[in-house]
Amino acid sequence: MTVAEKTKAILKEIGDTKLVCVTKTVDPERINQSIRAGATIIGENRVQEFEDKCAEILPCERHLIGHLQSNKVKRAVRLFDVIQSVDSLKLIQDINTKAEAIGKVQEVFLQVNIGEEPQKYGFYLDEIGSVVSEIPSFKNIKVKGLMCIPPFVPPEEARSYFRKMKTLFDEIKKEKRDNIDIQELSMGMSGDYRIAIEEGSTMVRIGSAIFGNRKY
């Protein structure tokens, strides 16, 4: 199947769930094939890579899904509609400062380290409450969702992590403030998106199932 056919098939399969078409290492021409086929959101992992190719990419919503280093925050705030990979209070402060400087309210998701894996980025479950309580003081941030990358386990074993995320999502959703309006639960990738959707994902992030295996 072509990129366009795969995009259409996935969009049809996932129905109301949103698709983030993950485009790291993919060239603009193939990204545009997916956008023409109906993809409306793309996800990139690296600021530099996206900067190099963004001028050639058709209009779409742009999400950052990879870890953001503090020296790239300014560029990320200019480039991305949503930063899904917010994983520290320091990063929240930095994003707020850079967004304020250009008069933008930056939409972000909080990344949760749901498997509590030390080598992975993201807030631990027991930190989320206190982070959320700090958000109202950052006027140029708007928290719109939660994101997770569960441990690398067979899809069926990821289910319990997705379920924990859904519980957290339902809890945090009640915290409606000026700049906290949690609507999206971003979880599920090529190998496990069906299970993520069964467990309540509202947004899946799919790369290789559309573009094939990545060549680095």
Ligand SMILES: *Cc1c(COP(=O)(O)O)cnc(C)c1O
């Ligand atoms: C690469 C990546 C994906 C997509 O992975 P696939 O297995 O290719 O679908 C999703 N989320 C994040 C954060 C990624 O880095």
